[in-house]
Amino acid sequence: MSAFLAVEYSDGKLKLIDQRMLPIETQYMICSTLAEVIFAIKDMVVRGAPAIGATAAYGMLIGALTMDGELNIESMRSIKSALDASRPTAVNLMWATNRIMEALGQMIEPTRSEIINCIEEVANAIYREDATFCKTMAVYGNTLIAHGDTILTHCNTGALATVAYGTALGVIREAHYTGKNIKVYADETRPRLQGAKLTAWELVEEGIPATLIPDSVAATLIRDGKIDKIIVGADRITSNGDTANKIGTFMLSVLAKVYHVPFYVAAPTTTIDFDMKSGNDIEIEERDAKEVTHIGDIQIAPEGINVYNPAFDVTPHENISAIITEKGILYPPFEQSILNIKREI
Ligand code: MRU
DSSP: OOOOSSSETTTTTEEEEEETTTTTOEEEEEEHHHHOOOOOOEEEEEEEEHHHHHHHHHHHHHHHHTSOOSSSHHHHHHHHHHTTTTTOOOOHHHHHHHHHHHHHHTTTOOHHHHHHHHHHHHHHHHHHHHHHHHHHHHHHHHHTTOTTEEEOOOOOOOOTTTTSSSSSHHHHHHHHHTTTEEEEEEOTTTTTIIIIIIHHHHHHHHHEEEEEGGGGGHHHHHTOOOOOOEEEOOOOETOOOOOOTTTTTTHHHHHHHTTTEEEEOOGGGGEEEEOOOOGOOOOOOOOOOOHEETTEEEOOOOTTTOOOBBSSSEOOGGOOOOEEETTTOOOOSHHHHHHHHHHHH
């Protein structure tokens, strides 16, 4: 188990490990206002779909606790809208705020303290469940890993991206802890470098044998037969299995298909958008040009150059071998296996 918690709530304060500073410094941001929680999500102090979901749930609570005017369903709706607008692609955010609004919707003319108690209860449940889901997913995912496998992963899907353990990196952790003698290649993940800064840090901390590569090296490794499996996380999976994940994931899935390497997505069912038909409908967040023109504060590109910087891409379901969830492993046809899961929830 990792020695840190990316998200931790107590007594009106949300403590977030500041992922912008890792691995050089371990600093925390304490959020005690709604504006601070929104800033933390937007600026990627906290990141990764499940961690963003848990943060948004506590953001609803902090918004309610610090509300100046009357606290009612209407004012909660505006807190929800402000949180939902902070990052558009990871569905866990809206899923968490929706779940809270649904619970509030069951109450008849609730008092201020009833509203607050209800939100706290749901936020704590979301938090607890995420940790359990990740561990369960890891156990299921580990059944797909063979002794001695070399696994390629992209972005950060570890304990930093979730409440605990991780999604794709959770599967990798589990394989390592169960003595499967695996090796990992971690893409650096331009432009935010979540692979270099965060995944590499988690792998080193856990003593999992790993090699960091520029994203562009993956094709050579895959072609040369050096990769047995690719495992990535997800920010939103639509009802046909199309999967939005960190930019660069789609490219890996195409390589996996050409060279017959199994391509797995690991994500809790909270990342499945059952109401969305296909990946064409997913809103893809575009981020600041400075993420591309600069590395940290150092400018590397000329002034005046145009930049296109989508944070995510969509991997079509045809390129995915299986989706690992806490409810089990889903296989194609995903439209059917996802529908079966929906009926179970
Ligand atoms: O922009 P980020 O860092 O929030 O994006 C996160 C990802 O895309 C991860 O790869 C991930 O799979 C989702 S979180 C487990």
